[in-house]
Amino acid sequence: MQLMRKETDDRPILVDTGMAIKSVKWNPNGNVLAVAGSYSDSNVDGKGTVQFYNAYGVHLRSLRVPGTSGIVSSLSWEGFGLRIGLAVDSNILFANIQPEYLWSYFNNTLVFAFKKPERQDMCVVFWDTVINEKHVKYMRRL
Amino acid sequence: MQGHSGQIQVIQWNDQYHKLTTSDEQGLIIVWMMHKHSWYEEMINNRNKSVVTDMKWTPNGEKIGIIYEDGAVIVGSVEGNRLWGKELKINLSLLEWSPDSRSILFGTPDGAVNVYDYVGNFLFPVKIFCLRGLEGREMPLAAIEWYDSNRQGFLYEDLDENAA
Numbered sequence: 001m002q003l004m005r006k007e008t009d010d011r012p013i014l015v016d017t018g019m020a021i022k023s024v025k026w027n028p029n030g031n032v033l034a035v036a037g038s039y040s041d042s043n044v045d046g047k048g049t050v051q052f053y054n055a056y057g058v059h060l061r062s063l064r065v066p067g068t069s070g071i072v073s074s075l076s077w078e079g080f081g082l083r084i085g086l087a088v089d090s091n092i093l094f095a096n097i098q099p100e101y102l103w104s105y106f107n108n109t110l111v112f113a114f115k116k117p118e119r120q121d122m123c124v125v126f127w128d129t130v131i132n133e134k135h136v137k138y139m140r141r142l
Numbered sequence: 143m144q145g146h147s148g149q150i151q152v153i154q155w156n157d158q159y160h161k162l163t164t165s166d167e168q169g170l171i172i173v174w175m176m177h178k179h180s181w182y183e184e185m186i187n188n189r190n191k192s193v194v195t196d197m198k199w200t201p202n203g204e205k206i207g208i209i210y211e212d213g214a215v216i217v218g219s220v221e222g223n224r225l226w227g228k229e230l231k232i233n234l235s236l237l238e239w240s241p242d243s244r245s246i247l248f249g250t251p252d253g254a255v256n257v258y259d260y261v262g263n264f265l266f267p268v269k270i271f272c273l274r275g276l277e278g279r280e281m282p283l284a285a286i287e288w289y290d291s292n293r294q295g296f297l298y299e300d301l302d303e304n305a306a
Contacts, residue, residue: 002270007257009269012272020281021284022284024285055289
């Protein structure tokens with residue numbers, strides 16, 4: 001697999017997934033690439049696997065795929081990038097994606113930050129878990 | 143949704159115009175649209191020759207590129223007009239538009255990828271490094287996916303330019 005910055009990139013990032021690749025899809029944010037494939041050698045547990053990489057080709061996670069053949073014939077990201085759907089044999093399997101949120105907890109309050117598609121800054125939520133009240137602030141360069 | 147009698151091979155959304163496009167092993171293409179909570183066949187196309195290996199809408203949803211196994215390329219508009227066609231005389235397996243819809247990439251099963259402009263003129267081949275040393279092995283091209291870096295999502299870190 002090669003990751004290119006542009007169509008004329010002479011120095012793409014090369015990634016050897018070790019798999020026979022069947023399907024590749026960027027998440028809606030463009031910071032995670034899901035690569036579905038299968039290992040040909042039988043000593044690897046579970047033939048069908050989805051590997052997740054960041055946009056620089058750094059491996060993030062592996063997901064073993066259950067099923068008779070385990071072969072993923074297609075994969076698709078949900079619009080918010082928090083789930084993927086996999087077509088395996090005659091089944092559709094869903095997997096949840098848990099991004100690494102910036103977060104902290106103090107004074108019964110959980111603070112977490114994420115980016116909204118329509119905004120450039122970060123959405124910071126202060127959630128008082130005792131009175132169950134949420135306050136939202138937007139911050140740049142968080 | 144009924145309309146195909148053969149196995150479905152390609153399914154593509156047109157997000158901008160809320161359409162769904164499907165093709166089957168007999169080369170039949172159906173463009174579906176939703177009306178009053180039901181799906182209707184808006185357009186049907188069959189070249190009656192070869193089979194569709196890939197099809198993709200431009201990111202703005204204005205045009206669709208369709209490639210056939212026998213090397214035929216058809217670009218149509220969302221209104222249903224045929225814009226241009228070409229016989230590349232090589233097997234084609236994958237297609238991808240650039241994010242600005244100004245160029246189109248065609249991939250062959252043996253791993254060659256060529257860039258054409260949006261009216262079908264050949265520009266240049268993409269340098270494929272990942273197949274070096276693997277020549278002669280049965281490794282069909284699996285995917286060409288071009289992410290638009292202008293489409294800012296919920297990025298947690300900044301990416302440099304676009305990654306294809």
